[in-house]
Each structure stands twice: as structure tokens, then as C-alpha cells.
Amino acid sequence: xxxxxxxxxxxxxxxxxxxxxxxxxxxxxxxxxxxxxxxxxxxxxxxxxxxxxxxxxxxxxxxxxxxxxxxxxxxxxxxxxxxxxxxxxxxxxxxxxxxxxxxxxxxxxxxxxxxxxxxxxxxxxxxxxxxxxxxxxxxxxxxxxxxxxxxxxxxxxxxxxxxxxxxxxxxxxxxxxxxxxxxxxxxxxxxxxxxxxxxxxxxxxxxxxxxxxxxxxxxxxxxxxxxxxxxxxxxxxxxxxxxxxxxxxxxxxxxxxxxxx
Numbered sequence: 001x002x003x004x005x006x007x008x009x010x011x012x013x014x015x016x017x018x019x020x021x022x023x024x025x026x027x028x029x030x031x032x033x034x035x036x037x038x039x040x041x042x043x044x045x046x047x048x049x050x051x052x053x054x055x056x057x058x059x060x061x062x063x064x065x066x067x068x069x070x071x072x073x074x075x076x077x078x079x080x081x082x083x084x085x086x087x088x089x090x091x092x093x094x095x096x097x098x099x100x101x102x103x104x105x106x107x108x109x110x111x112x113x114x115x116x117x118x119x120x121x122x123x124x125x126x127x128x129x130x131x132x133x134x135x136x137x138x139x140x141x142x143x144x145x146x147x148x149x150x151x152x153x154x155x156x157x158x159x160x161x162x163x164x165x166x167x168x169x170x171x172x173x174x175x176x177x178x179x180x181x182x183x184x185x186x187x188x189x190x191x192x193x194x195x196x197x198x199x200x201x202x203x204x205x206x207x208x209x210x211x212x213x214x215x216x217x218x219x220x221x222x223x224x225x226x227x228x229x230x231x232x233x234x235x236x237x238x239x240x241x242x243x244x245x246x247x248x249x250x251x252x253x254x255x256x257x258x259x260x261x
Contacts, residue, residue: 003027004081006239007073009060009121011038013199014146015086017232018239023051025236030073030080031055032121033087060087060117070124079132082142082239083125088114090201091164099162107163114167118145118174122189126178129187137244140186143178144238147171147193149254155218158211168193172250179248188247190238195219195254197226219255226255 003026011033033039046053058065095106129141151168179189215224
């Protein structure tokens, strides 16, 4: 293999866009998603483009399924150079909401997928990175986790899912703790916090005219909603050797959200 091995969780939206960028850059891509259809379609698309791509079906909140998927990637390629953990859920359809309305079941569901899922995937991948031989530049791997601008800069007039915000905040804290622990081992850990992006998860928001109008003001750099491709280009920087000196960073890919009024 000429390029790095990149494991990406999720098979649509930002995950799929990043898989395409990685494949175009010469990486071998391993896709993990709970949807057999989307996983297979993305893998087939990458293969048709000439890339080396494999896939596994797994729910990232299930320990055994995560272990099986990561083992499959490891045995197929012999190493994992980078992980981009994207897979997650929004909270509104599960009972999420303002804390006085959020149901315990909604809280548990969102935290299980978004926070526990990130932990389980990082746990399996980092264990293998620690065991693999360092590259010539001394690095063993890069981990990039998905957070959200809502975990940092709330917008309560339009987004009131507190379990979701808490789960994305947990991802930030976990990423920072891991960055400090694993830097001496040549493993970098960062996170990105996108603004409102045109993905299936954001479907309800992107169909709301008042939110679309607000995004014109809140995300002025992109004229409103971000595209998955705009986030993917930033993600690839963190996954590639170009960012070998960067760890412990939480980058706001938000079109200006965090600095507008």
C-alpha cells in the first residue's frame, strides 16, 4: 500500500465526503457504519474510483461490534494510520430537549451513541496504534473525533437538545485528555466542531425557514449552511501527515458561528 490506512465511521454526509477526499489523496479507506446499504454503496463508489476500500457493518455503541470491525480493518491492512470518528445521532427524535423536558431515555440514548461510541472506537483503535511500529517521522497515528459547535456555543432559540450538546462536550473533554496521554507515544488526537452542515442528521433544521435565515447571519463565511465537503477538507488536514505537529486542538469549522453575535 502506497498510502495511509484511514478508518472512518459513518457512510454519509461528512464521513462520506471525507472518505472521498482521503481516497483521492491515495489513502486506503475502511468504512464502518451500521447501515449495510450505505456502507456498501460508499465502498463500491470508492473502489470504482480506483481506491482501495473495505467496509464493515457495526453499531458504534456496541462493544463487540466495534471490536470486530476494528479487528477486521487491522487484519486486512496490518495497521491503522488514522481514525475519523463521525458516527452519531441527533437527539430530538429520541426524547432529547431542554433539560427539564429531556427524558432519561433520550439522554441515555444520545449519550450512549455519541459519547460511549466515541470511547469504544477510540479504545480499540488506539490500542492497535500503540502496538504498531512508528513511522519514519516518529508518529503512530492520528485520531480525529466529531464534536459540534453546539457543544461549545449554544443557540437556544433554535437548538435546545441538551443531551446532544452534552454528548458533544464529552467528546471534546475525552479528546483533550487522550491528546495529553498519547502524545509521547506519537499519537495525535484532535476534534472538529462543525456548524450547521447539510447532512441527513441536520435534515429538520435545514428544512426550517427561520433557521435557514438565522444561518445567513450566524455562518456568514459560507452564506448559510456548510457543505459536507467543506468540513471534509479540514478533517483530512488533521488525518494526514500535514498536521503531524498538531494535537489537542478543537477546531471550529463553523462558517463564523462562534464569533458572530
